[in-house]
Amino acid sequence: MKYLDEFQDPELARRLFDDIRATVTRPWALMEVCGGQTHSIIRHGIDQLLPEEIELIHGPGCPVCVTPLEMIDKALEIASRPGVIFCSFGDMLRVPGTGRDLFTVRGEGGDVRVVYSPLDALRIARENPDKQVVFFGIGFETTAPPNAMTVYQARRLGIRNFSLLVSHVRVPPAIEGLMTSPDCRVQAFLAAGHVCSVMGTEEYPQLAERFRVPIVVTGFEPLDILEGVRRAVRQLERGEHRVENAYPRAVRPEGNPAARRMLADVFEVTDRAWRGIGTIPASGWRLSEAYREFDAEQRFEVGDLTTVEPAACRSGDVLQGLLKPHECEAFGTVCTPRTPLGATMVSSEGACAAYYLYRRLAGAPTPVEVAPVG
Template identity: 75%
Template sequence: MKYLAEFSDPVLAKKLVDQIHATVTRPWAMMEVCGGQTHTIVRHGIDQLLPDGVEMIHGPGCPVCVTPLEIIDKALEIASQPGVIFCSFGDMLRVPGSSRDLFRIKSEGGDVRVVYSPLDALKIAKDNPDREVVFFGIGFETTAPPNAMTVYQAKQQDIANFSLLVSHVRVPPAISAIMESPNCRVQAFLAAGHVCSVMGVSEYPPLAAKYRVPIVVTGFEPLDILAGILRTVTQLERGEHVVENAYRRAVTDEGNTAAQAMLSDVFETTDRAWRGIGMIPQSGWRLSERYRAYDAEYRFQVRDIATEESKVCRSGEVLQGHIKPHECEAFGTLCTPRNPLGATMVSSEGACAAYYLYRRLQTPEVVSSVG
């Protein structure tokens, strides 16, 4: 498949690693925003190839991981109601709520279905006019446009038995929240290429200037990551802090303007809680007033559900980059992919799942050679 070979070339990778080593003269800490980037880094050992003292901090960019517990519990409440067909992507079914997950609801008789597109859920609603069909719409700017389009089509086609449970979040406000955290160690960011393919890069220069951090937009293959790291450390060494687009095969400066127009029509920005992090102002989307009739939270009156996070799970600290997954006392013992305590272990993009899958069970001992 295109890019799987071209962007995994070990010879080119070694050249990039050598250039990174030749560039770095001091310790640096940078955050890759996306969970897909985290898996590439851990799977290929990219972080272990970097100069001693250069640290990759794993960011909150996993949509399953940051979906707040109260939204999961709202999904469970809706899915357990008679007459409801609850549709979701498969990675949400095992995410634990306060006491159970969607698989448990399904085993107890709830009609929970895995779909591959929100349009699949809309077709189910057409085929079952006597049932309420709900699609679980989660994710970053990447998955928001198709969900917005589905609600738009439901309204255009007057499909009244379809609704969307929304938990969409936005990356730029999260970067602000991370940088304003009192324990922040992040000095630069690798921005998620798929997010920028939708939204462009216009929101990032103000962040780079305000917080004096380089932001490099990059992709997800090993050479993408290494090229992004090289550009990032080059800026850090020079004392620069600008936005660079290292993923031009997929990202334009303006992004996908048609998708942005659909988002502006169907959604409006709102404050949104991130699992393990807390409330981040204007970091999410909800359905706008003209589409409010398709909002499952209103339709099923579950807006007031409150929850409390597990005191054992430290996924919030993982998501903010304060600890590595294996530094959580529950990692690999009380918390495994088979019996996860938090979404960072159950999600296919979660940092905890990556560390468990690729056997990162302890921090390697290194002697810093940068200085």
């Protein structure tokens, strides 16, 4: 297939649905580990069209959603300080911290800027040598390489008024954390194709073998996801637990060697907190010793800042696949895209945002009808 519309071909989709229906004989629970996949599933109604034996569980694959509340508050604290230009991608500006967000800081006079690349922030630092410029580096293995390259360039060019607020996380330890939870119901994973395009697939076979779960590397278009489901269900029905690459047009077993070398140079693995989930060992990155001077947490001395998650927000349960968004009491009532309690409602890849947007557009019951107050 060469063109985008071919990945949404209804006739090919029908054949995949028919193959899945002919294969499945018992209930199975599959988790997609990417917010982009979640939005594609909900937008196209894939979860509603699959046989009733197959349940798709939405995992912690939204990079904005898993950024912990304490890191948001650190960003707010830094962005509020005089002499600071705080740069971020636009999807972080409305993520709620404790009592406010980056939009509020900007409204209060903070110099908060939306950029489209971390290199934009580096350029701003060169143009404003009298200011401290901070870029908010969040996300999975997909966004980490360009952020690492930016810090590498800052050191090479001697730009000392640039720093990175790091909140990068890694997918394989998250899968391990989910599978070791006593509440886990996941029997197979649809792995994120863009993550594997960077890191390859070498970390996944040991997880598949240890937890006896199929792991299928999957893309993001409807046919990509259906092919991933088809392969996962076939493995489950046969009692197999292997890693399969259903996204070969983008993923090679070794990943992207240049990006991996850059990550190994600039970052080192560390324990990392996930919003609503808690700390997962070895699940994130921080700047390595050679680049530690560019660490915004150290530069602005906010490393000890701690927070408490709001009790009304159940995004942690959503991110762990323990709760569907519409099953949360606050969904669509207290919590909406205009008044979000958590990042899963405001992020463009959040599961709650997907349910709020596409289930309404599809003519399904409105959030208020699904989760009435009182």
